[in-house]
Amino acid sequence: xxxxxxxxxxxxxxxxxxxxxxxxxxxxxxxxxxxxxxxxxxxxxxxxxxxxxxxxxxxxxxxxxxxxxxxxxxxxxxxxxxxxxxxxxxxxxxxxxxxxxxxxxxxxxxxxxxxxx
Amino acid sequence: xxxxxxxxxxxxxxxxxxxxxxxxxxxxxxxxxxxxxxxxxxxxxxxxxxxxxxxxxxxxxxxxxxxxxxxxxxxxxxxxxxxxxxxxxxxxxxxxxxxxxxxxxxxxxxxxxxxxxxxxxxxxxxxxxxxxxxxxxxxxxxxxxxxxxxxxxxxxxxxxxxxxxxxxxxxxxxxxxxxxxxxxxxxxxxxxxxxxxxxxxxxxxxxxxxxxxxxxxxxxxxxxxxxxxxxxxxxxxxxxxxxxxxxxxxxxxxxxxxxxxxxxxxxxxxxxxxxxxxxxxxxxxxxxxxxxxxxxxxxxxxxxxxxxxxxxxxxxxxxxxxxxxxxxxxxxxxxxxxxxxxxxxxxxxxxxxxxxxxxxxxxxxxxxxxxxxxxxxxxxxxxxxxxxxxxxxxxxxxxxxxxxxxxxxxxxxxxxxxxxxxxxxxxxxxxxxxxxxxxxxxxxxxxxxxxxxxxxxxxxxxxxxxxxxxxxxxxxxxxxxxxxxxxxxxxxxxxxxxxxxxxxxxxxxxxxxxxxxxxxxxxxxxxxxxxxxxxxxxxxxxxxxxxxxxxxxxxxxxxxxxxxxxxxxxxxxxxxxxxxxxxxxxxxxxxxxxxxxxxxxxxxxxxxxxxxxxxxxxxxxxxxxxxxxxxxxxxxxxxxxxxxxxxxxxxxxxxxxxxxxxxxxxxxxxxxxxxxxxxxxxxxxxxxxxxxxxxxxxxxxxxxxxxxxxxxxxxxxxxxxxxxxxxxxxxxxxxxxxxxxxxxxxxxxxxxxxxxxxxxxxxxxxxxxxxxxxxxxxxxxxxxxxxxxxxxxxxxx
Numbered sequence: 001x002x003x004x005x006x007x008x009x010x011x012x013x014x015x016x017x018x019x020x021x022x023x024x025x026x027x028x029x030x031x032x033x034x035x036x037x038x039x040x041x042x043x044x045x046x047x048x049x050x051x052x053x054x055x056x057x058x059x060x061x062x063x064x065x066x067x068x069x070x071x072x073x074x075x076x077x078x079x080x081x082x083x084x085x086x087x088x089x090x091x092x093x094x095x096x097x098x099x100x101x102x103x104x105x106x107x108x109x110x111x112x113x114x115x116x117x
Numbered sequence: 118x119x120x121x122x123x124x125x126x127x128x129x130x131x132x133x134x135x136x137x138x139x140x141x142x143x144x145x146x147x148x149x150x151x152x153x154x155x156x157x158x159x160x161x162x163x164x165x166x167x168x169x170x171x172x173x174x175x176x177x178x179x180x181x182x183x184x185x186x187x188x189x190x191x192x193x194x195x196x197x198x199x200x201x202x203x204x205x206x207x208x209x210x211x212x213x214x215x216x217x218x219x220x221x222x223x224x225x226x227x228x229x230x231x232x233x234x235x236x237x238x239x240x241x242x243x244x245x246x247x248x249x250x251x252x253x254x255x256x257x258x259x260x261x262x263x264x265x266x267x268x269x270x271x272x273x274x275x276x277x278x279x280x281x282x283x284x285x286x287x288x289x290x291x292x293x294x295x296x297x298x299x300x301x302x303x304x305x306x307x308x309x310x311x312x313x314x315x316x317x318x319x320x321x322x323x324x325x326x327x328x329x330x331x332x333x334x335x336x337x338x339x340x341x342x343x344x345x346x347x348x349x350x351x352x353x354x355x356x357x358x359x360x361x362x363x364x365x366x367x368x369x370x371x372x373x374x375x376x377x378x379x380x381x382x383x384x385x386x387x388x389x390x391x392x393x394x395x396x397x398x399x400x401x402x403x404x405x406x407x408x409x410x411x412x413x414x415x416x417x418x419x420x421x422x423x424x425x426x427x428x429x430x431x432x433x434x435x436x437x438x439x440x441x442x443x444x445x446x447x448x449x450x451x452x453x454x455x456x457x458x459x460x461x462x463x464x465x466x467x468x469x470x471x472x473x474x475x476x477x478x479x480x481x482x483x484x485x486x487x488x489x490x491x492x493x494x495x496x497x498x499x500x501x502x503x504x505x506x507x508x509x510x511x512x513x514x515x516x517x518x519x520x521x522x523x524x525x526x527x528x529x530x531x532x533x534x535x536x537x538x539x540x541x542x543x544x545x546x547x548x549x550x551x552x553x554x555x556x557x558x559x560x561x562x563x564x565x566x567x568x569x570x571x572x573x574x575x576x577x578x579x580x581x582x583x584x585x586x587x588x589x590x591x592x593x594x595x596x597x598x599x600x601x602x603x604x605x606x607x608x609x610x611x612x613x614x615x616x617x618x619x620x621x622x623x624x625x626x627x628x629x630x631x632x633x634x635x636x637x638x639x640x641x642x643x644x645x646x647x648x649x650x651x652x653x654x655x656x657x658x659x660x661x662x663x664x665x666x667x668x669x670x671x672x673x674x675x676x677x678x679x680x681x682x683x684x685x686x687x688x689x690x691x692x693x694x695x696x697x698x699x700x701x702x703x704x705x706x707x708x709x710x711x712x713x714x715x716x717x718x719x720x721x722x723x724x725x726x727x728x729x730x731x732x733x734x735x736x737x738x739x740x741x742x743x744x745x746x747x748x749x750x751x752x753x754x755x756x757x758x759x760x761x762x763x764x765x766x767x768x769x770x771x772x773x774x775x776x777x778x779x780x781x782x783x784x785x786x787x788x789x790x791x792x793x794x795x796x797x798x799x800x801x802x803x804x805x806x807x808x809x810x811x812x813x814x815x816x817x818x819x820x821x822x823x824x825x826x827x828x829x830x831x832x833x834x835x836x837x838x839x840x841x842x843x844x845x846x847x848x849x850x851x852x853x854x855x856x857x858x859x860x861x862x863x864x865x866x867x868x869x870x871x872x873x874x875x876x877x878x879x880x881x882x883x884x885x886x887x888x889x890x891x892x893x894x895x896x897x898x899x900x901x902x903x904x905x906x907x908x909x910x911x912x913x914x
Contacts, residue, residue, distance in 0.1 A: 007692075015696040022708045054688055079695075081688030102691035103731055106702035 004046035034058025068095035163403035167392030194289030314406035462489035558652035595622035784822030811836030835892035
């Protein structure tokens with residue numbers, strides 16, 4: 001699957017890239033903030049976007065909304081470390097298909113991606 | 118709408134609808150009749166002309182055939198005879214025939230080679246019908262040639278050829294030419310009864326006119342007629358395959374009697390009909406311009422229109438007069454009623470008609486007369502009453518003279534009262550000294566004027582006493598509420614309407630609007646009714662209220678920021694944990710090379726540590742929220758027995774794993790008022806701690822019972838226990854138990870600090886009894902619902 005990662009923690013971003021490549025996914029783009037995320041999405045048009053809700057520059061919810069405006073069929077998986085139910089609900093309302101709460105491990109990640117297919 | 122216009126408009130509407138509908142019917146009917154007549158005339162004209170032409174042509178044909186039968190002429194082509202004799206015989210006979218046959222202008226005899234043997238023309242030239250046509254069409258029958266121009270005369274002619282037979286064999290032909298102008302065209306150009314634009318003309322199968330047009334010069338064989346009627350006719354001309362002569366074949370859909378309207382060859386709309394002339398394959402057409410044909414229809418429509426208009430106008434005038442006559446008595450009665458309404462009973466209604474309306478007028482007149490009589494009687498009665506009243510009044514004044522001595526006695530009493538009044542004035546002075554030193558502003562109002570003020574009131578209003586006394590009450594108040602205040606203090610009104618306590622705005626000398634609280638009370642001031650007002654300046658109070666509101670809003674702001682910070686912190690902590698967890702799982706799953714059993718055990722420890730760290734973060738977050746009162750949601754009736762059993766069931770696998778013996782003992786307890794989730798949190802912490810800090814095959818006892826309307830919960834274990842020095846710190850935040858004894862990191866800390874906050878928020882208390890190495894007992898107590906209250910809540914009544 002052609003996947004794009006949006007995560008402000010660079011280490012976690014690289015970790016996810018490493019892990020997903022190991023199981024055969026294609027990481028087409030990575031972004032560390034909301035604005036960069038939109039540019040990378042436009043350039044790479046990935047099949048799946050894994051995105052953290054709390055992001056610098058542009059909030060994750062806004063990024064999801066804009067991606068959905070560009071492509072209504074975009075598949076989006078959100079990740080969050082805050083235990084704010086309302087924030088997850090907002091992300092799902094904006095068009096995210098599923099979510100993962102941090103800390104998730106490799107198994108959770110792979111299972112959730114399988115479900116998105 | 119008034120009566121007259123309403124009735125009149127109904128009549129007019131009826132009249133208009135009736136006249137217009139009958140006019141429309143008449144015009145439709147006459148339109149049909151007139152058109153039918155015009156069509157019939159045209160049809161008759163074309164019919165008779167066609168018949169005429171047909172019989173003329175037949176006459177020509179029979180004439181030529183009879184000539185062909187004369188032996189002198191047929192012998193002229195009989196080569197077996199003496200040449201000179203047969204020619205001279207033929208010549209004589211031909212000239213004789215020509216003089217008899219008026220219409221013929223030339224007769225010639227032709228042999229089978231096309232050679233003219235005899236001709237009546239002085240310049241015989243070529244035959245008007247060439248030999249090949251003759252051989253094709255005239256060998257056995259008479260051939261009717263088309264109209265053509267004579268060679269030397271430019272005269273329209275037509276030639277008829279017939280075979281000359283000798284003993285049954287055709288040896289030559291007789292060709293007779295006829296001038297068309299003399300007879301044929303005479304028939305067609307005879308136009309009596311055709312009006313100014315009517316004509317009849319003939320068209321050949323090529324579409325050319327073969328008769329003179331009424332409107333175009335030199336039309337014969339020059340004018341092509343291409344109108345709809347010709348197009349239609351052409352569709353029914355079928356070439357005869359045997360003879361090659363076009364002929365007309367009747368089609369059942371083609372109605373010869375039909376009269377059509379179409380654009381004529383002059384470009385003018387015409388009404389036309391046609392007849393087919395079979396012997397020549399011609400079409401005879403009779404036409405009349407529609408403008409002329411339908412003139413009678415237009416005239417008729419105009420006539421009907423004018424007639425209708427006249428009917429409406431005269432009908433309207435008649436309706437106006439009769440409706441006015443009809444409604445006049447009613448209007449008169451209406452007028453009479455109005456007069457009676459005004460009280461004019463002398464008015465007499467003049468509506469004298471001999472119908473129901475007349476009767477109504479009579480009854481009205483009689484009624485008004487009766488009212489007049491009754492009214493007079495009433496006036497008489499009133500006068501009598503007045504006289505009686507005057508008599509009584511006079512009697513009363515007689516009696517009043519007798520009461521004069523009572524008045525004198527009263528004056529004496531009043532003197533006594535003035536002495537009492539002196540004493541009263543003294544007490545009033547004392548009273549005013551109290552009033553003047555009061556912190557509240559005080560003023561007295563009498564008849565809407567200020568009659569008394571104290572010094573505090575002067576201070577509020579920034580006026581001297583002299584300026585305030587006799588000031589209008591309204592001038593004390595803020596402009597917007599003056600009218601309202603006047604009503605409040607209205608001395609004529611009932612005293613009870615003055616509110617005893619209200620807030621308002623006073624207008625001070627400097628123009629400031631001062632918010633005040635006013636208390637009013639009725640009193641007597643200097644012997645008259647008055648209102649005393651106690652004024653409290655609210656300026657300081659309001660300042661204080663605003664300050665509190667600001668502080669509260671700041672507090673809420675900072676509370677919100679704190680929550681956001683906690684959420685952010687949890688997020689920041691969990692993000693790196695995710696990376697660690699992912700790597701660990703990758704190693705466990707074998708994505709990072711293979712590990713031996715010992716290394717795998719280490720990995721397991723790593724996994725557990727991550728889980729524990731996340732629990733710590735969650736615990737910290739929950740603790741912060743509890744401490745911030747975040748989880749303080751609505752309290753409901755909670756059954757602690759159910760919650761305990763629920764938690765024990767959840768933790769069952771853990772007890773099983775360590776083979777611990779668990780005992781639950783529930784006494785006679787009532788529900789408590791609490792937040793269910795928080796109670797679960799408390800029980801989860803206490804029971805899972807007991808599980809963690811009790812070795813395998815240990816005992817855990819849970820007891821729920823009540824003492825003096827309080828719920829007691831005890832969780833006892835025979836585990837590691839807590840040392841005496843640590844005991845006071847167990848419920849402190851971030852307390853970590855004695856590591857050296859347990860051999861692994863204990864899980865007290867955050868959990869128990871949260872438990873304590875929850876219990877205390879529910880107005881309860883918590884404590885622990887423990888001895889190192891022998892076990893611990895955690896106690897907590899919560900207020901319990903009374904039995905009666907429970908029943909009330911349960912709605913059992």
